[in-house]
Amino acid sequence: MGEHNEDEAGRPHRGERNRQRQRVLELVREHDGPVDAAELGARLGLHTTTVRFHLDALCTEGLVERTRITRAGVGRPRTGYCAVRERLDYRILAEILALELGDTVDKRRRRAEAAGRRWAERITEDDPHEDIAGQHVPHRLTPRKAAEERSAVITTVFDRMGFGPELVPPEKSTPGNQRTIRLHSCPVRDMARDHPEVACALHQGLLQGLAGPAESVGSGLAMHAELEPFVEPELCLARVIARD
Structure with a gap:
């Protein structure tokens, strides 16, 4: 009998699987932006299901991360993949914060939120990019317009931080x-x-700091931001609310 390159589930054996996975990783790293499984499969001559199998494993290993590729028109965004780059320092910082911020959960939470607000101040005051530092919400806006303006600023900042943000269009139920x-x-x-x-x-804290205090949006308006972590395994929600 000849040698088979796949197991009973149709997946390649370990040696071939490792070679394929390395090729997938190398191709993802060659892209400046996100790439989807279909394009990778076409480039590598592999079935899309096989490519997704490798991408899932690479995400678990922390070498690749999922994001969204927005379509130029109607339709849901596609799942894209990016190589993880220059994130090590950020993770080390977070680990240090966990050890040094306090000896109780409540103390760590309060201090971390305060640090996030200070971070937001630094971004809005010192960022050299005009599209962030210059997007201060004008005075005398309606609550709807204030929420739209501030959520656009937050989306810009979080995109540069690697969160893969998607600003959801307003709906009748919202x-x-x-x-x-x-x-x-x-x-x-x-x-x-x-x-x-x-x-x-x-x-x-960063969200709330970027949303800004009441005086940043004019008399009678207060901005509030809230984070709902991990509503799905790969998804968190941020909400920006303007109150008069």
Whole structure:
């Protein structure tokens, strides 16, 4: 009998599987932006299901992360994949914060939120990119417009941080003064699961700091932001709310 290259489930044997996985990883790394499984399969001559099998394993290993590829028109965004680059320092920082912020969960949460708000101040004051630092919400806006303006700023910042944000279009079922941002790829996912009182609280403080205090949106309006972590295994929700 000849040698088979696949097991009973149709997956390649270990040696071939490792070679294929390395090829998938190399091709993902060659892309400057996200790439989907179908394109990788076409480039490598592999079935899309096989490519997804390798991509899932690479995501588990922390070498690749999922994001969204927005279509140029109607239709749901496709799942894309990016190589993980330059995230090590951020993860080390989060681990140090977990150890140094305090000896109780509540103390770590409060201090992490405060650090997130300070982080937001630094971004809005010192960021050299005009599209972030210059997007201050004008005075005398309606709650709807204030929520739209501020959620656009937050989406820009979180995109640069690697969260893969998707600003959800307003729906009839959503209050007019609220906007939702879907965060598809937390850059410290493992840390957030192990120490949500640090990672998630830090991002909550950052969100609230970017939303801004009441005086940033004019008299009578107050901005509020809230984070709902891991509503799905790869998805968190951020909500931006304007109250008069």
